[in-house]
Amino acid sequence: MAENEVNEWRRVATLAEFSDSDMYQVHIDNHFIALFKVDGNYYATDDVCTHAYANLCFGYLEGDIIECPLHQGTFNVCTGKALSAPVIEDLRTYPVKVEGDDILIAYSPPEPVPPKA
Numbered sequence: 001m002a003e004n005e006v007n008e009w010r011r012v013a014t015l016a017e018f019s020d021s022d023m024y025q026v027h028i029d030n031h032f033i034a035l036f037k038v039d040g041n042y043y044a045t046d047d048v049c050t051h052a053y054a055n056l057c058f059g060y061l062e063g064d065i066i067e068c069p070l071h072q073g074t075f076n077v078c079t080g081k082a083l084s085a086p087v088i089e090d091l092r093t094y095p096v097k098v099e100g101d102d103i104l105i106a107y108s109p110p111e112p113v114p115p116k117a
């Protein structure tokens, strides 16, 4: 399966989860996903920074930019693009849709990483 091929839509949150914050962390199959609300739209990325281990939902969101809480690297949460050092690898993103009061993401598990030789 290609990395971005839709496996299934999963209900992961409700709109009410965003009453106090524009960030919300969900857990799917041992995988942390970050949901962000930007200008009334919802976006989903991997929650773990691509630089080292930090949960981006504990970072600082300004507009569509999330700043990692550990080393202050930044990403665009709409595209997953890595924007500033020390991050160089983009975040994986997931399609998001809203049905009624529910937020769904098109989740597919990450491709397995081959063992290092």
Ligand code: FES
Pocket (backbone or CB within 6 Å): 049, 050, 051, 052, 053, 054, 068, 069, 070, 071, 072, 073, 085, 086, 087
């Ligand atoms: S862990 Fe995120 S910038 Fe280092």
